[in-house]
Amino acid sequence: MLTLLRNLRRVRRELSLPAPERGRSLALRHVDAGSCNGCEHELTLASSPYYDIQRYGFGIVASPRHADVLLVTGTVTTRMREPLLAAYRAMPEPRRVVAVGDCALGRGVLALDSEIVGPVEAVLPVDLRIPGCPPSPATITNALIEFSDRTAAEAL
């Protein structure tokens, strides 16, 4: 355990990520509406030592009731439409929706038309679009930082 922690400290030291300048936070809830699992794997690594989105006050929360932002990945399938809407309805106001990845944006989707509803914006109002197939953890992190700066400026 001690070696593990020492190894981790070394990784963190070598990466020497800059300290964030701000003290704001956004609670994120993820919903997979019909992805290929690529966006999930990249979103997971956004929490890894190489990016560490928690530094900027972004935390993945377990319930939509605790969330400010709904991160939606994948094209919306017919079977995920209702669960996605239920998660959105459970969120407190103000709530934001971020469409993560090309499928969520309706770009280059491979699917049978009868099995999908369409892009996220066909179901929910989208506040931020993060393109990429899949977007890298760096792209996701940068887009979320910019978004949180913008929403904070709007709130003032």
Next chain:
Amino acid sequence: MSDPYRTRVTDALDAGCRFAGLYASAGGTVVRAAFVAPDGSIRLETAPVEAGRVPTIVDLAPAAGWDEREAADLYAIGFDGHEPLRPLVVHDLDLARWTVAVRGDDAYQIAVGPIHAGVIESGHFRFHVVGDRILQVDTRLFYKHRGLERAAEGRSLEDGLAYAMRACAACAVSNSVSYAHACEEALGLRPPPELARSRTILLELERTWSHLNDIAAICAGVGLAAGNTFFAALTERARRLNEMLTGHRFLFGSVQVGGSRLALDASNVAAACDEIAAISADSRSGWRDLLFNASFQDRLPGIGTVEAEDARSLGAVGPAARASGIDEDARSSSGRLAYDGFSPVAPHRVAGDAQARLEQRAIELLQSFELLAELLDRPLEPVAAERGDGERSVGIARVESPRGATLCAVEHGGGRIERLHLRTGSYANWPVVAHAAAGNLLPDFPLINKSFELCYACADR
């Protein structure tokens, strides 16, 4: 029961073949069952669907359960003798239709999903429990069903690759290579050694990041944050290596039908070997720490145990099967790939539990590092497949993905896809997860699930 199809299936099983997949074809007028022989060759048995019905083989090969349910849902085929034939892909039915009735004092149900608490794919689990003890799990997947197989119909064989690849990012290479092999078999093409080497490198790169990810996930399942973040950092390095070599972190677009466009010059392969050696050294060090972490190790033995006999009859594949003592790995008999002399490894304790599945990943990782060092000993040039034996209308191939053997069948007419079927390692193993969970404590389910770490996307397609 003298049905010729069932007789042929019985013969195949008696000859030592294992069930490898079943799908409906020709618009639901036939059902084809695939069996893999001990030498890795694939035997296909076809049964005509008469008046919408065909005999079941689920009593002969229990692993065919999900396949028959899928064919019933998507092609309206009845399987005589498969009772009750529960829905799998169709969701708008009463609970009683798709769950197993569990009755008794204090027995109740807990519904989990399709949306889960972390960054996890969508799928629904219905636990029948008494207190914290799981009696039975009904798994309902296919929330992410995108109809990829049917959407690919009518496309050219080249264009069809994207449908197999995009079924799942975590298995993109395995799915692509199995698709390319199936097409090449149908077209009468053979991969020359350099094409085999190119694809084997890609498959092992995929296994590397995937197994690192799985170890991180099992640490998360136990709640060991230090182990999780350490192996997550190694996963990130492996994905950066993928990007350096192929321009994509998940190796998308690196496999083609009928050849390979991947070129790696001397400096690429040297840099890759250095990075693989560095990741290997760190991963060994991290693994040692996990071995000596008593509180971590105490959480793993006896959790989600799958006995060898059950693993075999349920059709378990991949690291999960090998951790239960099934000495099978499609890499041992992959004539189209560069796995000469490969033999599968086994953990110290072949116990079929979470600990054995974790160790299986760790030792397979070492094997992948060694394979990559050997395969990346020289530059790689683009290469085309060679003309081999005659063309066929059905091509079928099996490739070992990080989660187990993936079967791909391609049926074509004049170079256009008439049927594409992808049966991934995850698809084969999902029923095994439900079996492994029964009898365990409910709070152990996340750990059991992560010790398999299956994809939902490539089961749902």
